[in-house]
Amino acid sequence: MTARGETRGRLLRTAAELFQRQGYHGTGLNQVLADSRAPKGSLYFHFPGGKEELAAEAVTLSGRELGEVFAGLMEAAPDARTALATVGEHFARSLEDSAFQKGCPVATVALEAAAESEPIRAACDAVYAAWQSVFATALRGWGVREERADSFADTVLSSLQGAVLLARIRRDVSVIHRTARDLGDLIDGRSPSPV
Amino acid sequence: MTARGETRGRLLRTAAELFQRQGYHGTGLNQVLADSRAPKGSLYFHFPGGKEELAAEAVTLSGRELGEVFAGLMEAAPDARTALATVGEHFARSLEDSAFQKGCPVATVALEAAAESEPIRAACDAVYAAWQSVFATALRGWGVREERADSFADTVLSSLQGAVLLARIRRDVSVIHRTARDLGDLIDGRSPSPV
DNA sequence: CCAAGAATAGACCGATTGGTCTAGAGAGGG
DNA sequence: CCCTCTCTAGACCAATCGGTCTATTCTTGG
Numbered sequence: 142m143t144a145r146g147e148t149r150g151r152l153l154r155t156a157a158e159l160f161q162r163q164g165y166h167g168t169g170l171n172q173v174l175a176d177s178r179a180p181k182g183s184l185y186f187h188f189p190g191g192k193e194e195l196a197a198e199a200v201t202l203s204g205r206e207l208g209e210v211f212a213g214l215m216e217a218a219p220d221a222r223t224a225l226a227t228v229g230e231h232f233a234r235s236l237e238d239s240a241f242q243k244g245c246p247v248a249t250v251a252l253e254a255a256a257e258s259e260p261i262r263a264a265c266d267a268v269y270a271a272w273q274s275v276f277a278t279a280l281r282g283w284g285v286r287e288e289r290a291d292s293f294a295d296t297v298l299s300s301l302q303g304a305v306l307l308a309r310i311r312r313d314v315s316v317i318h319r320t321a322r323d324l325g326d327l328i329d330g331r332s333p334s335p336v
Numbered sequence: 337m338t339a340r341g342e343t344r345g346r347l348l349r350t351a352a353e354l355f356q357r358q359g360y361h362g363t364g365l366n367q368v369l370a371d372s373r374a375p376k377g378s379l380y381f382h383f384p385g386g387k388e389e390l391a392a393e394a395v396t397l398s399g400r401e402l403g404e405v406f407a408g409l410m411e412a413a414p415d416a417r418t419a420l421a422t423v424g425e426h427f428a429r430s431l432e433d434s435a436f437q438k439g440c441p442v443a444t445v446a447l448e449a450a451a452e453s454e455p456i457r458a459a460c461d462a463v464y465a466a467w468q469s470v471f472a473t474a475l476r477g478w479g480v481r482e483e484r485a486d487s488f489a490d491t492v493l494s495s496l497q498g499a500v501l502l503a504r505i506r507r508d509v510s511v512i513h514r515t516a517r518d519l520g521d522l523i524d525g526r527s528p529s530p531v
Numbered sequence: 532c533c534a535a536g537a538a539t540a541g542a543c544c545g546a547t548t549g550g551t552c553t554a555g556a557g558a559g560g561g
Numbered sequence: 562c563c564c565t566c567t568c569t570a571g572a573c574c575a576a577t578c579g580g581t582c583t584a585t586t587c588t589t590g591g
Contacts, residue, residue: 162451164448165362183538191579241450249448252504269505302498306494310450323491375570
């Protein structure tokens, strides 16, 4: 019937999706259970730590997947400007395709739960660290000075996170594209491109 | 005894503080009531719309106050670089003074509730629009080309929001300072300053 | 073929949630 | 003085919360 570990995976997927849309406290376990078509016993069998453990793993999962998307986009892009535009486009499409419900899969849970749950905070921290590393590696490949790559990658990560947040609230993705372009200007070290 | 409207104001203050620290769904009305030393009847008398109306007004309040702080800092700073450093310093101190519990008073509630409550979304939207306007005005005063000021102000707002988010998760404010410096570089239109 | 462990299934729990409702205290104008 | 309106006070409600527990159904190795 159900393959080993399938229920566990389905719970994780459902949880990741719901946490991304509704946040940590805004998502009830009963909803996760119903959407996963799993009984409560299975949840606490696979995640003895309860909601907290489920959230930490869900964030880790979506973070790893999105990180792999980033890495792929970085590899395919010829330069920083193009890469940032592509990443911005990815977030913009995710927002628009979900009626502005799905922004960053980490940010909401991070802000909500980081103060009260160390495991969740650590999971979010690890995801952001991995993303930053992807950006830093790519920037080095495009000739950014070694000692500046990490710092720049942080700025890229910050700006994108903020832009996705703003876009979600405004229900308008244009801020993402403009921010991505400004980041390109910054990394190229040239004066901002005229509009 | 209690002056007119005093209870209402106390409820708003308490709510703003708790929502900033714990988010919308993470904060129960009973806690707001207890911290405000107000009975439930008063809450629903002053805020017939319940929790939703309370949150919208609380976000508006803290947003306006922080916006005034921004305006003051902009006015006092001689140039964009200095101003951004000062704003970053303000957020950094808020985080450190609160054991990384108090980041942006809007972002958490915005991400949590924007999708499910239009009044709250609109309130957050208005706060961000006001902040953006403060930055844009200041940038124009520092010689940024008129048609670029609004767009730059958006990038500044995005980057700061993201940096404060990252700093809170990492429990390390350095990303705020570095992002503020990079923003200064961008606006000055010069190559990034060597480390 | 059967015993043992893995996993499912859901009833059940106390606590808490946001919200409603009735009663009465307090103050100000007539 | 007293009536009226504002506001306080908190009991009460159904619904939902995250979590525990026991019973049962699979699956698999011996």
